[in-house]
Amino acid sequence: MDFTNPLVYGVPCFIAFILLELTYSKTHGHDELYVWKDLMASGAMGIGSAILGPLLKVTVLIVVFEFTYELFNPIVDGVRTNIMGYKSFGYAWYVWLLCQLADDFTYYWFHRANHEIRILWAAHIVHHSSDNFNLGTAVRNGWFTLLYKPFFYMWMPAIGFPVEMVIVCLAIESLWQFQLHSQYVPKMGWIEKIFNTHTMHQVHHSQNVEYLDKNHGGFLNIFDKIFGTWKELDDDIEVKFGVIHAPNSYNPIVILTHEFKDIWADVKKAKKFSHKLMYIFGPPGWSPDGSTLTVKQQQRLFREHKSQNPEAAFSRPN
Template identity: 80%
Template structure:
């Protein structure tokens, strides 16, 4: 079956919406929402992703997903059958819904691990490195994330979802994620109980200690609620966007690579191989001597301070 890839039309729409939000902010007393140098850096990385993405997706997604699908779902007497014994899934409407739900579950864990494993964070920090929260930030994506993201989704074609369906669901997820990056959409009542919304994503992009590593969901917020990473926006807290160790540069290459450089420098702080391993694969902020703290450690300290106060 032939499918329209959602991002084929999504990319031009992204640019139009960025332009509209930019114009609105500059003409409605919110001139600081966009910083020209920051926007230029974000768009540069977005264009790079748009150029590199198709090549990587062709090699790693389309080829990989089809290989896995064929391997785990061989044809037996003309019927595509999963090695576990069930008939591989077709294209019924309810299968699409199940695939999108499975995609959302996978996105949650993919996104969460990007915050939990430092070498993955080194690729993902690019998206969080801006002090601005706007639709321009939405396209500020690390190029190296594309190298490992498909690996998280391999289980979907393995259990019988057609590769084309998985790729379309990935595109739909990306469209939803893009539009979340706006401060102009307020809390939406009942919708907030089910979906990951704009205010929830503001929390995700905040560097306030109590907000860090929260709201990793894609469409839905149920997985954050189940696994303990959900946090509602507190309108009494002045939100600060960005990361605690920012690249302090508008140079796209510096933004893309600065955390890898920091990892390399940190591995030289100790001769212990376990320490070196943890600086690469441990949580961001881990240190063998306590000179830097992980998010959980910082949140624990903040909780103790509040209790004492």
């Protein structure tokens, strides 16, 4: 069995858990958890990813990883040796653990880049575009991220991790991410100190200003804590899921492309070349005149407003 394509081989499990959560929500008075049109849109994009995934895995991921591995780890005197002079990694159990840790570190920066670089956000916003947070949302993945994700991970085969090991670790990461998209799992005590959990991922999918661009981690939360993007779910804050500038459509094509369309509109109206570049590669919400705000600008205003009016509700800027 090929373990390197979890979206395909995990499909029966994904469907089973989605149906289980759906049934539980409808039989326990949580009708708002699943919206049928929204679930169908998520399912359509999940099916598209399942179809495109195997094709791109061969043409992009494996080719890129194999080329990188062979280039940086040639066989010297019959031994696979990294160009930095040490023997390339084998398959010892501790190497697997190191590879999984390296994968999680890479996932953190890949995920964070998707939120902080607008052209990447245009591909990733698909996953955040639903106003619902459930296991159906977990399969609501953008198709374009499949094109560039492997390039974030090239350093791993370059330093000597075997290609198949890297791909299996990517698969494990994907499986962990799927199950995080449930509201039925409460806070988990000491586990929360180490792992990225369901409540932490609710923060990540929130459009509340104080929660924006938080908790990018994969299965660990250590990198969020180290790099200042970790935030715990506050039971006193009512979470609003989704994105501020939503596509307002259940059409999969609109959901997949609406942010690219907005980028193009901004680029066309920009008078300076530097502004055009910022609209593409700058943070989402950037504008030269402050007519739209980045997440950091919104959060700075939020903190200022809260310090001046601690009891007042904050009106989110557009």
